[in-house]
Amino acid sequence: MLRNLVRFLFLLILILITACNHQNNRKENTGEQANDSLNKPKTKIYSYRRDRFIVTQDTVASDDTFGKILTRFNLPYSDLYRLTEVVKDTFDVKKIKVGNPYVILQQKDSLDSLPRPKVFIYQQDLIHYTVIDFQDSIKVYYKSKDTTIRRKTAKVIINKSLYQDMAELNLSPKLAMELSKIYAWTVDFFHLNKGDSFKLIYDDVYINDTLYAGIGNIYASVFNYAGKDYYAFRYPVDSIKQHFDYFDEKGRTLRKQFLKAPIKFGRISSRYNPRRYIKYYGRVKPHLGTDFAAPIGTPIMATANGVVIKKGYTSGNGNYIKIKHNATYSTQYLHMSKFAKGIHVGSVVQQGQVIGYVGMTGHASGPHVCYRFWKNGKQVDALKEKMPPAKPIDKKLLPEYLEFIKKYKKELDTI
Numbered sequence: 001m002l003r004n005l006v007r008f009l010f011l012l013i014l015i016l017i018t019a020c021n022h023q024n025n026r027k028e029n030t031g032e033q034a035n036d037s038l039n040k041p042k043t044k045i046y047s048y049r050r051d052r053f054i055v056t057q058d059t060v061a062s063d064d065t066f067g068k069i070l071t072r073f074n075l076p077y078s079d080l081y082r083l084t085e086v087v088k089d090t091f092d093v094k095k096i097k098v099g100n101p102y103v104i105l106q107q108k109d110s111l112d113s114l115p116r117p118k119v120f121i122y123q124q125d126l127i128h129y130t131v132i133d134f135q136d137s138i139k140v141y142y143k144s145k146d147t148t149i150r151r152k153t154a155k156v157i158i159n160k161s162l163y164q165d166m167a168e169l170n171l172s173p174k175l176a177m178e179l180s181k182i183y184a185w186t187v188d189f190f191h192l193n194k195g196d197s198f199k200l201i202y203d204d205v206y207i208n209d210t211l212y213a214g215i216g217n218i219y220a221s222v223f224n225y226a227g228k229d230y231y232a233f234r235y236p237v238d239s240i241k242q243h244f245d246y247f248d249e250k251g252r253t254l255r256k257q258f259l260k261a262p263i264k265f266g267r268i269s270s271r272y273n274p275r276r277y278i279k280y281y282g283r284v285k286p287h288l289g290t291d292f293a294a295p296i297g298t299p300i301m302a303t304a305n306g307v308v309i310k311k312g313y314t315s316g317n318g319n320y321i322k323i324k325h326n327a328t329y330s331t332q333y334l335h336m337s338k339f340a341k342g343i344h345v346g347s348v349v350q351q352g353q354v355i356g357y358v359g360m361t362g363h364a365s366g367p368h369v370c371y372r373f374w375k376n377g378k379q380v381d382a383l384k385e386k387m388p389p390a391k392p393i394d395k396k397l398l399p400e401y402l403e404f405i406k407k408y409k410k411e412l413d414t415i
């Protein structure tokens with residue numbers, strides 16, 4: 001008896017659910033001209049059935065905004081406002097970029113109404129896209145296209161220029177960019193010489209097996225720079241294998257720390273202070289460097305490997321040198337009494353190499369070197385700058401690492 005009642009209730013609920021669904025479907029389908037039975041899996045766009053929508057594919061124009069695009073496709077302003085409010089935490093509508101592709105799926109709410117946008121799909125890059133679906137409730141989700149990865153190897157010998165030589169071999173310029181990051185502290189990419197060469201093992205990424213989408217991981221590489229081999233192997237630096245770094249054939253890091261100071265002996269006489277009051281000027285004048293006081297003639301060292309990009313004299317700086325270390329960091333050394341021999345604009349300097357001598361040229365009230373630290377074109381406090389750690393492979397993990405890189409090294413050596 002009870003069993004029968006349960007069964008009856010279950011059946012009743014099932015019927016109600018089915019009826020509800022049916023009604024929903026009907027509501028969605030109003031205004032559709034296409035025939036359901038014609039639907040084939042291939043007629044989908046971003047997993048939406050093409051036959052159910054008016055599909056428009058376009059790219060973001062220079063004066064386009066999220067709002068402009070959607071209202072152009074007949075979204076009422078009241079709906080746009082609600083939509084923008086709901087998606088604002090998950091999708092930054094201001095971030096849509098000129099030239100990026102988008103898709104609008106429209107539907108008619110009734111036979112004689114205008115087709116209204118129901119789905120907006122924005123392609124961030126070749127692989128990743130955002131779907132804003134407002135058919136019923138508003139849903140935002142991020143998706144990526146199916147990609148296939150193909151392992152590749154390459155060998156490039158510098159003949160004309162890195163980019164030209166790579167282009168001739170049909171290699172992506174992105175590869176050169178990634179490589180310059182791996183070797184940022186070892187190889188000076190602005191001063192490669194004819195005959196320098198590199199070999200690498202990496203992934204190419206394709207969408208749907210055919211469309212090239214760029215490079216994936218670089219697993220291993222060896223750069224023959226000025227006659228010396230610099231190996232780099234990608235290896236996880238955490239136990240969950242989320243972060244990777246590059247190490248050489250002995251497990252040493254390819255990155256370098258900056259020296260803490262440009263002189264061996266001396267003391268900090270004035271710190272970086274954007275609100276410093278200077279008597280000399282009678283007003284607040286930011287001090288964008290760290291002063292190390294030391295006797296005149298004390299050697300000043302480059303705090304990291306790099307290239308001299310400026311050498312000169314100004315009334316404020318006195319004799320000074322500026323060194324570019326990589327795409328991110330540069331350092332500058334002021335008030336020198338004289339420059340070291342053989343240091344010119346374009347000179348390649350090593351960490352610890354003497355580039356000049358302490359003096360008090362320019363605006364200086366005593367002998368010191370004013371050390372300035374540039375990050376992405378802005379002066380920052382060298383003493384507070386958090387440097388990327390330059391730690392080697394942990395001793396305990398070294399045997400495992402050396403075993404891991406064997407196959408890569410062997411492969412590199414045979415390319």
Ligand SMILES: [Zn+2]
Nearest residue numbers: 289290291370
């Ligand atoms: Zn200073």
